[in-house]
């Protein structure tokens with residue numbers, strides 16, 4: 001029972017910015033079985049007749065909601081310049097109250113990891129993988145069908161959301177035509193954040209883990225040509241603590257000939273100060289592919 005029109009979406013807020021509108025909607029998610037918010041930026045070009053605009057999904061990191069990116073990154077300036085619609089979901093199911101779901105900031109609430117859990121008690125609600133790549137994807141195509149070009153979707157993300165962007169793309173060849181990530185968790189099977197989340201959501205079977213790990217997935221990628229754009233602050237404490245491991249992903253890409261760009265940014269940390277500095281470059285990268 002997917003949403004087929006605007007009636008199933010409830011407008012939470014709408015603010016004019018750079019000539020377009022930053023909106024937040026609430027809806028009942030069938031995948032997550034709870035009420036969810038997502039944000040959507042409609043650039044000024046959405047006002048025209050018969051427009052077909054590209055769409056970029058942005059997936060946020062640990063501790064975030066749909067608010068962090070829209071209030072801190074300054075992306076709207078670039079989305080308005082390029083005429084791109086930008087959609088950003090929340091980072092986990094909300095309000096479902098599973099015992100232990102808010103004991104830590106890197107598991108449970110606001111830490112859904114954009115995967116489909118198989119372990120009890122998480123598997124009923126923690127289905128952010130299917131939520132993003134099926135439910136929300138289809139909601140945007142149907143509810144905004146008068147504005148979006150259904151063949152021009154890209155995706156980007158930060159940290160846990162960078163992992164989500166990479167995995168959503170590699171697991172579903174062709175669904176997203178362009179992909180980039182800021183400080184992504186590149187090899188979750190081999191870092192503390194990933195080991196904790198994957199054990200909790202997926203269990204102990206490492207074969208299951210490989211299905212949600214970008215470094216493993218890229219080795220068997222067999223879809224349309226794709227260039228991965230990876231951005232990383234060299235002063236990021238999580239990078240230094242080996243939570244992110246971009247070098248592992250780059251090595252895997254090189255081993256199978258998948259083009260990858262790794263931009264290491266001297267002294268930048270993990271925060272939205274860093275993201276807002278380079279978000280314009282990422283929009284240029286996506287626009288070049290999506291508007292080709």
Ligand SMILES: N[C@@H](CCC(=O)N[C@@H](CS)C(=O)NCC(=O)O)C(=O)O
Nearest residue numbers: 061062063064068105159160271272
């Ligand atoms: N709570 C963590 C930091 C978590 C963190 O850096 N989260 C990133 C994503 S992984 C973020 O976007 N935080 C929200 C923000 O900066 O607005 C800590 O205390 O070390």
